Amino acid sequence: MTVSPLDLAAEFPPGSRERWRELALGVLRKSGFEGDDPEAALSSVTYDGITVEPLYDRLPAAPRVLRAESSWDVRQRHAHPDPAVTREAIQADLENGVTSLWLDLTSLDPAALPAVLDGVFLDLAPVVLDAGPRTEEAARIFLAIAAGTALAGGNLGAGPLHPGLPDLVRRCVAEQPAVLAVTVDALPYHDAGGGDAAELGCSIAAGVAALRTLTDAGISAGQAFAQLEFRYAASADQFLTIAKFRAARRLWSRVAEVCGVPEAVQRQHAVTSSAMMTARDPWVNMLRTTLACFGAGVGGADAVTVQPFDAALGLPDGFARRIARNTQALLVEEAGVARVIDPAGGSWYVENLTAALAERAWTWFQEIERAGGYAAALETLIPGRLATARAARAREIARRKSPVTGVSEFPNLGERAVVREPGPGLPASPGRVRYAAEYEALRDHADAQPERPLVFLATIGPVAVHTARASFAANLFAAGGIATVTSGPGTDAAALAEAFRDAGTPVACLCSSDRLYGEHAETVAAALRAAGAERIWLAGKGDHPGVDGNIRAGGDALDVLRTTFADLGIAPKGDAR
Known part of the structure; x- marks a missing residue:
């Protein structure tokens, strides 16, 4: 017997855009709307000038670029200046669901790496270094520790303009093939107030700059592509975050195609936004980081770092680190977010937003290239673009059109202060703007x-x-x-x-x-x-x-x-x- 497929919409009359406009206009007019264009009334514009429409009824003609696996790497950051405290936190993280480590060595002496990593199975837990001007020193010490061990992965953390980039890449290729040398960190563009397309365009320009440096030094294009990992911010706007990570892979795939390495896939490390974190009512940060983690995971990030809810106050405590770990565990293990490679694929909204972000970011990348490339644009073009978006965001925050829950909206004057040990709770980022900062400064003064x-x-x-x-x-x-x-x-x-x-x-x-x-x-x-x-x-x-x-x-x-x-x-x- 042949059973016909179940048509879930069989009992409903067919819909149309015109009928939707009619119904939407009726609802709007009940609330005092006097215009005749419901789509314009319900649309919004991002800080990059992308219009987010209230209704999408078609898919864009654009390719989907997928990550290799459905699940993601649970990566936690460690920045405590005391090696003993850091080692204890690392052990707790690895024993409770963390699968890789991000060591911020801007406050921790690289010489402490042997003590910090004592007891860590480096063939199982990848380590990502972040040492700033001491990158080569940290890399040398780390590779010495790993001598004789086939590392599971990781990254030496060299920036795209690091002067010793080719030598670090050659060492990785020769000594530890699973370890990458280059981190293209886009967090500073987000932290400085830039929009998502600006962050993407800057990151692609930075990645291309690294490729040029490596290939000019005689390293093959294939090896150069394989040495890069991109770090992006994930915000509480879950749909923009999903679209951003999908668009980033699409953009880098285009670069790889042009360079003759079509099989290259962008490696992505998502970090929940520092700019959105609050010092007041910090418990709300748990909700923000959950949304951000969800967006990054659905968007296809290969590794995700959830910042502890108290990170804006200083060095996180054990409870905050546990909540950060468990946020990912709940999404991966209980919610099943990681069971599908591209959960948002086919969504008219997400696909159109992805395409719009990719197009706007590619245009911005081309502007950077015309200005002389990434290094030149850092001094001339990029600061102005970030400042424009930062000013627009500041106006919306001041007018509470972009509310900060617990700070600009629903503040609690009787809240008990949360105190943490001073230190780099958030990753270092020159020019960072926290959205809540101006309100919190007034609260502090009051x-x-x-x-x-x-x-x-x-x-x-x-x-x-x-x-x-x-x-x-x-x-x-x-x-x-x-x-x-x-x-x-x-x-x-x-x-x-x-x-x-x-x-x-x-x-x-x-x-x-x-x-x-x-x-x-x-x-x-x-x-x-x-x-x-x-x-x-x-x-x-x-x-x-x-x-x-x-x-x-x-x-x-x-x-x-x-x-x-x-x-x-x-x-x-x-x-x-």
Whole structure:
């Protein structure tokens, strides 16, 4: 008997883009939308200028470049300056699911490598070095330790412009064929505020620069390609992260094809973003790094490093390292994310985003090449591109269009401080910008005051009317470490003014509905001014006599906070307000 295939959509009427637009427009108009293009209203633009559309209904004509295996290498970073502490952490990691090590030797003396790696089976656990200007010293010591052992893999960590690059490659080829010599580290471009396409384009340019150096030194193109590993940031935007790693392989495959090595595949090391990490409410970092790890794994990274949730505070403790390990274990072993080589393959959204990222990154790579190549562009072209994206991101963070949970949104003024041993919790990256930094600086300044800074909320009308805007205002002021006290429900201007006097602060904010603002804002503002208010904000839109300014969704929250600090007489040094 022949059984016909099950058609899951058989009982549903066929859909069309036009019908979707009609339905979407109906929903938007219920929320006040006055336009006639739902796709434009629901689209967003990345910091590289790529439009992310709300609906995709076709696949792009582009090739898929897959990683060799479905699972990935669980790689943890070690940077404690004490060799004994580092050795203990390494042993704990290897015993509990970590499969390779990333040794940050910018704070740990390379001479300590024998002690640090004592007891590590180097034929089973690959080691990646990161020694900066001491790369050759670290490589020499590491290769001496490994003499007589066939290493499982790893990387000496030389950058693409390292002067001794060809010699390190020759040593790897001759002594340890499984070990690579070159790390093309794209983290600095991400950390400096660059978009994903900018990060990709810079990395491809850096990789090509390394290839030129190696082939000019007489090393074959095949050997040169085999010696490179690329390190990329994975952010909490899971779809952009998935698309970035897929696009990176596609870009490098094109370079390999042009160079006559079509079989070369890009090796990728994903590191959860340092820029997205927060020092305030650091527990939320667990959610951020989980999303980033998921995106990197689905995108096809060969190795993933999940940064401990307390890394922005200093040297991570054992609990944080355990959570970082277990994040990967849960995704690989329990969620089954690593069971498929390309889980996002065929998704119209991911495929189109991958193609758009690859196209924009390739255009940027070509700009770098026209500017004289990677080394020249580092001084001329690249800083400007990163600065443009950094400024755009800063505007969105200031306006809370890119919210930082626990910092710019839903801050907890009563949170208990998490203290860690000072040290390089995050990988070194000159010019790094942490997204939460400006808000956290204000929080720190507020916490340092003898008393908690305070703003009075004049809640006009009944609770049901003023609660939404009062909550919004309290959340905004708390993002800068400023507490709020409310007047309670009511419309009597004299009573509100008396409550304001009792609060003992020169700053007030009116909170109510637009209708009640029209009836009472001017009277209440006049009463507050007579009671000594130096600054009167209004939560929402609209101009009213006696009101100095508005706090609203999409407004510059950092500007409001800095102005309020000045009004309270506690402006940080250097703020001219």
